[in-house]
Ligand SMILES: O=C(O)C[C@H](O)C(=O)O
């Protein structure tokens with residue numbers, strides 16, 4: 089098996105940089121269903137551009153390269169320890185080469201291991217099979233969509249839908265609710281894997297296993313096929329849309345599996361995966377370790393074309409260069425597009441937590457904070473280069489954001505998925521704005537970053553450090569303004585109303 093490490097390295101690189109065909113097909117269909125010129129259509133344009141850029145540059149589609157999860161099937165007699173070692177070595181190499189972000193963090197002390205190895209990372213599951221080849225599949229599932237996974241214990245009470253009982257209709261309600269509760273925060277439109285039954289652990293495992301199915305396969309259980317079709321049709325009526333901007337496509341795929349349960353338990357577990365659904369696999373020759381076949385790659389090439397016939401009026405575009413004045417911020421309204429040039433500073437979980445009771449090494453008065461944990465490489469001269477840099481989910485900073493904006497005079501924050509009532513109030517009082525960038529579009533934004541000027545707090549690890557970025561024409565949409573308006577609040581409300589129309593029994 090002398091080539092096994094190289095084969096696994098290729099699997100990791102390809103998974104991080106090149107979306108499988110069934111996923112591309114679903115995204116292409118979503119794009120075709122949106123009216124050109126709408127916010128969702130523009131977001132999908134950025135997403136499809138990003139997919140093509142990542143493939144062309146062999147760079148990560150999204151900066152969050154997730155929890156690497158390997159499923160390995162071996163013929164009887166193959167040494168699984170050798171495969172495990174090869175996986176670890178390939179993971180380390182792919183991290184060094186900027187194909188994976190260092191994502192393994194000590195849960196007690198916050199230290200990033202730097203090489204994506206550590207207790208529980210990566211996830212590797214082995215099974216034996218009757219085949220004469222090694223089957224290795226990999227999913228790179230990011231943290232933002234992982235946070236939107238949800239597990240229901242039936243019977244339960246669901247907002248909008250009422251009581252969900254221990255029957256098919258109760259399951260239907262849970263699945264619809266799971267899509268509603270994700271809103272745009274898991275970078276919708278998403279794919280869901282659903283596990284019915286099991287215990288809390290095996291239920292989630294079953295849900296994740298569904299993500300290894302092709303998104304256009306057919307369920308062999310008629311009841312579940314009917315449920316998958318129903319969910320695809322009806323979840324897309326919720327109007328959450330791409331990135332929670334509203335629109336026609338909220339769900340790109342739904343796969344449901346079932347297993348037995350205990351008499352006292354009835355779990356419905358849902359694994360939510362963002363549009364950047366990175367899943368590939370390969371068959372490997374157990375003698376040499378060479379790749380004999382790629383999985384999830386059958387069929388014609390799926391590429392994307394750019395629409396030009398805009399039928400809706402293009403949104404207003406405002407140019408911003410920091411430091412920004414309160415007057416400039418008060419002029420911005422939900423729906424405006426801003427194009428930023430000049431400086432912005434990254435800050436996410438660790439920085440927000442730190443700044444709440446510390447000073448900042450840079451003057452943030454009038455400045456822009458970008459919720460982003462980039463992939464960064466250092467060259468031989470010691471200069472940093474951004475390899476991928478899309479936004480992270482902003483709601484995690486909800487407890488701190490308003491106070492920090494006021495304390496340091498920050499005028500704008502960029503992130504994705506929107507923020508809550510506390511931040512909205514602070515934006516109004518202080519004169520601040522929330523800007524939504526397109527989640528997962530890490531290559532698209534990385535190309536707007538012209539230089540890394542400096543970095544602070546590198547001891548928090550690469551994703552959590554404060555990177556000083558010089559950008560040019562970095563585009564984002566105003567989704568929360570200083571006049572009390574929030575697109576996220578509006579979409580949540582209207583999608584909950586839609587959900588409530590689906591309360592009646594169907595199955
Ligand atoms: O950690 C990140 O960069 C992003 C994360 O996957 C998210 O969706 O919030």
Ligand code: SF4
Pocket residue numbers: 150151152153154229230231232233273274275362363364478479480481527528529
């Ligand atoms: S930022 Fe969005 S696209 Fe990237 S991993 Fe997180 S949820 Fe997925």
